[in-house]
Amino acid sequence: MSRPLSISLRLNLLFLIILALVLVGGGAMLFVVIERHFQEQDRMEIAGKLVLLRRAVANVRTPDDLAMLPKHLDDALVGHHGLHVVVASAQGKLLYAASDRAFPADWFSAAVPSTAIAEAPFLSWERDGMTLRGLVEAVPTSIERAEPLRVGIALDIEHHLMFMQALLRALLGAFVVCLIAAGLLTWFATRRALAPVRDMASVAKGISASRLNQRIAAEAVPSELIDLAQSFNGMLDRLEESFRRLADFSADIAHELRTPISNLMTQAQVALSKSRSSDDYREVLYSGLEEYDRLARMINDMLFLAKADNKQLVPRYEDVELSAEVDALFEFYEPLAEDKNIRLMREGHARIEGDPLMLRRAIANLLSNAVRHSTMGGIVLLEIRVHARNAVQISVANVGESIPDEMRSRIFDRFYRVDPSRHREGEGAGLGLAIVRSIAEAHGGQVEALSQSDGARFVLTLPIGRVPG
Amino acid sequence: MKLLVVEDEPKTGAYLKQGLTEAGFITDLASDGVDGIHLALAEDYDLLVLDIMLPGIDGWQVLQAIRRSGKDLPVLILTARDDVDDRVKGLDAGADDYLVKPFAFSELLARIRTLLRRGKTRESEWVSVADLELDLLRRRVTRGGRRIDLTAKEFALLELLLRRQGEVLPRSLIASQVWDMNFDSDTNVIEVAIRRLRAKVDDGFDVKLIRTVRGMGYVIERTEAE
Numbered sequence: 001m002s003r004p005l006s007i008s009l010r011l012n013l014l015f016l017i018i019l020a021l022v023l024v025g026g027g028a029m030l031f032v033v034i035e036r037h038f039q040e041q042d043r044m045e046i047a048g049k050l051v052l053l054r055r056a057v058a059n060v061r062t063p064d065d066l067a068m069l070p071k072h073l074d075d076a077l078v079g080h081h082g083l084h085v086v087v088a089s090a091q092g093k094l095l096y097a098a099s100d101r102a103f104p105a106d107w108f109s110a111a112v113p114s115t116a117i118a119e120a121p122f123l124s125w126e127r128d129g130m131t132l133r134g135l136v137e138a139v140p141t142s143i144e145r146a147e148p149l150r151v152g153i154a155l156d157i158e159h160h161l162m163f164m165q166a167l168l169r170a171l172l173g174a175f176v177v178c179l180i181a182a183g184l185l186t187w188f189a190t191r192r193a194l195a196p197v198r199d200m201a202s203v204a205k206g207i208s209a210s211r212l213n214q215r216i217a218a219e220a221v222p223s224e225l226i227d228l229a230q231s232f233n234g235m236l237d238r239l240e241e242s243f244r245r246l247a248d249f250s251a252d253i254a255h256e257l258r259t260p261i262s263n264l265m266t267q268a269q270v271a272l273s274k275s276r277s278s279d280d281y282r283e284v285l286y287s288g289l290e291e292y293d294r295l296a297r298m299i300n301d302m303l304f305l306a307k308a309d310n311k312q313l314v315p316r317y318e319d320v321e322l323s324a325e326v327d328a329l330f331e332f333y334e335p336l337a338e339d340k341n342i343r344l345m346r347e348g349h350a351r352i353e354g355d356p357l358m359l360r361r362a363i364a365n366l367l368s369n370a371v372r373h374s375t376m377g378g379i380v381l382l383e384i385r386v387h388a389r390n391a392v393q394i395s396v397a398n399v400g401e402s403i404p405d406e407m408r409s410r411i412f413d414r415f416y417r418v419d420p421s422r423h424r425e426g427e428g429a430g431l432g433l434a435i436v437r438s439i440a441e442a443h444g445g446q447v448e449a450l451s452q453s454d455g456a457r458f459v460l461t462l463p464i465g466r467v468p469g
Numbered sequence: 470m471k472l473l474v475v476e477d478e479p480k481t482g483a484y485l486k487q488g489l490t491e492a493g494f495i496t497d498l499a500s501d502g503v504d505g506i507h508l509a510l511a512e513d514y515d516l517l518v519l520d521i522m523l524p525g526i527d528g529w530q531v532l533q534a535i536r537r538s539g540k541d542l543p544v545l546i547l548t549a550r551d552d553v554d555d556r557v558k559g560l561d562a563g564a565d566d567y568l569v570k571p572f573a574f575s576e577l578l579a580r581i582r583t584l585l586r587r588g589k590t591r592e593s594e595w596v597s598v599a600d601l602e603l604d605l606l607r608r609r610v611t612r613g614g615r616r617i618d619l620t621a622k623e624f625a626l627l628e629l630l631l632r633r634q635g636e637v638l639p640r641s642l643i644a645s646q647v648w649d650m651n652f653d654s655d656t657n658v659i660e661v662a663i664r665r666l667r668a669k670v671d672d673g674f675d676v677k678l679i680r681t682v683r684g685m686g687y688v689i690e691r692t693e694a695e
Contacts, residue, residue: 289684296571297653331622332648335661361652 008190015186016179023178027171034167038160039122039133046135046153047117049083052076053139053151054114057087060141070096084132084154090147103134108150111138123154133157196221200232212240245413252415256298260291301431305414308438315355315442317466322384322394323349325360333367341377348384350392353466354443362439362447363394365432366458370398373456390464391445397457408449412437436460443467470585471495471513475505475531476520476547485518488574489581502526506534509542516585517544518577521559529562536563543584547572575639575685582636596631599691601670601678603631612670622647623666630679630689639686663687 005013056072059065069087073096077085087096088108104125112120117137124133134154141149203216215236216229271284307313323346330344337344344367363382370380378399387393403411410416415430433447440447440460444467450457472494476482482498489496497512499505502523509517509531517535521528532544546559546567559567565587566580596603600613608624610617619627625647630638640659644650663679671677678689 286683292571293573293684296573299571300569300653328649332644332650332658334622335665336658339661357651360650364650364652 008187008194011190012183012186016183019182020175020179023175027175030171031164031167035164038157042122042133042155042157042160043118043135045155049077049080049085049153050114050117050135050137050151053085053087053153054137057139057141057149057151061143063143066095066141066143073098082156084134084152084156086152088150088152090138090150092150095149103152103154107136107152111136111148111150113138113148131157131161196225200225200229204232207236209243212236212243249414253302256415257295260295264288264291298431301435302414305431305434305438308435308442313358313438313442315358317353318356319351320354320356320359321349321351322359322363322392325356326363326382326384326394329360329364329367332364333371337371337380340371340374342371342374343379344371344382345379346382346384350384350386350464352392352462352464354462355439358439358442359462362436362460363396365436366394366396366460369432369458370396370456373400374398375400378455386464387461392462392464394460394462395457396460397452397455399455401456402451402453403449403456405451408451411449412447433458470515471497472516472518472581473497473499473505473508473512473514474518475499475502475509475523475528476518477501477523478520481520484574485577488578489518492578494581502528502531505531509535509540510538514542516581517542518581519544519546519564521546521548529558532559532562532564543587545577545580545584573639573641573685575637575682576642579633579636579638579642582633596628596634598631598634598678598689599676601631603628610670612674617669619666619669622662623669626662626666627670627689630687635688635690637682637686637688643687659687 004010053073053076056069056076059072060069073085073087077083077098083098084103085096085098086094086103086107088094090108092106092108104123107123110123112135114137117135120135122133122135124131126132132154134152136150136152138148139151140146200216200221203214207214215233218226218229218233221229267284267287271281304313326346330346333344367380367382374380380396380398383393383395383397385393385395407416412433414434416433436458437447440462443462445460445462447458447460450459470493472489474482474485474489474496476485476498477500479500482500486496486498497508497514499508502525505519505523506526508514519528519531523531528546532546535542535544543565544563546564547570548559548567549570565584568577568580594605596605602611603624604610605628610619610624610627626643629643629646641653643659663681667677667679671679676692678691680688680690680692682688
């Protein structure tokens, strides 16, 4: 697909086309009106002369009078220049011609009676570079039973035509000047109208990873652009938030790695500072091994989360019976739960489309979390229920301390721990719930933490069917 | 048993060679793909440990060259990238197993032994160590002639330890083999499960059979203190 025309160019072209149509239409109308006016003028002038001619013809009473007609006509037409008159008998015999410009050959056959002359169409023709326009009337004589004479009368309209041509030239000139002026003006106007868009672009240009706090003032843009400005600002908000998280995450990683690595270094340096028994050395190595193991698992978890962030965490969908997965996990956690005298209980079942390994991992993390935070002798209740027809909710509740409200949204953040002082002794690095959230999102679902008076409840909501994309 | 390790990172290569040699394998080390192919084709190895990220000829090409020459020795791939694509590609290309770095050495050892054992020994109906005996058909456990009651999972755990007695089994391997948990799960759980099993199997006996190897895993064996 090629790039669409620029908005200013489009507006310009559109406006110029409209303007050209209006100007051409206006000019044409002006032409028609003036032409019609000229015709009216000509018709009136010809009609005036016809009155004279009719009178002269009506005076013909005998054939002798007919012979005298040219003389009478000459008298009647004295002083009328630019007027061409011919008279002929009904058979076409030319009786009089006060004109050096001949009428068309069969002019006499176009004659109409005087009653119809007001509506008769003009005859028009050219002779010797002149343009003529005339009417032919059948004018009765006073000779009894004689056929009326054909009287043709024409005007030279060359001056009309010259006027029309001059008018046309003037109109064309005005047309061109108008179009150029209008083009310049619309170009200028669209530039001005699009100025807010350029302003937005310049704001966008000023944005970089370190300067994400710039925003477009939504109240300063025209109403058509408010939507765009707001979406743009929304996008910046989200970007800024992601960048902040990323920066936090990097800082967290550095912090999380610093403690174990400094432990390992100190331990090795102290161990080497003097000669020791091999049991002592073995102890140092074992202790180091445990630390390495924790680090390796943390790195694996972080890689998993990084993959989720890059949208590379694509579930491999299969038909999963959640109750079977949960029962297998219960079997796994049973020894640990029994150790703390905790009862694991499941209610409900459902089949969904999902990645069995990921779902198992997510539920395992929720269960592990619940068992860890449950009070001795408590109950961990896992409920599976169909929610709103197309989703399944897996709720994991444990008896114990409740989650403070201000922590409920942050609890899924990486490295977040409800109790920072329990840093090292707790099992994970604070990535377990973040992984649950990544898995939920990869499946098009979500997870939330709910606070209860007597414990905590996590609800994992997953769509029953596959979510495209 | 003779192994070939193809690994370009000198420190990793040296440690792998040392560890595997000490575990009782005759181990050769090749530090690039060309040497790797040459050695693998010239000598008769029982297993190849192959790093994928090699300079020049990478692990895929090494694997291809070896398979093309008709050698069907088991190949265990080491990769730094935990990509499903890599995994599928590796198994398609004729690798038998893969491990993602960083891995526990005990895990590598356990996988190598699994591959070497594959298809060789028929699983017997009886396994035993010292006076502990497992009747796999009847699902019965006795120690010194005394019957021990185990849950199904405890039985499976003991069976795994016994079948691979003398081998240190990492927690992740135990979680995967006994509970089918194929991801980094709570290792506390394995600890508790072993402790409970130990209470049933070892408590009240002078000779303790199940031993914890710190930072590595668990092993069942006849101890020297006997």
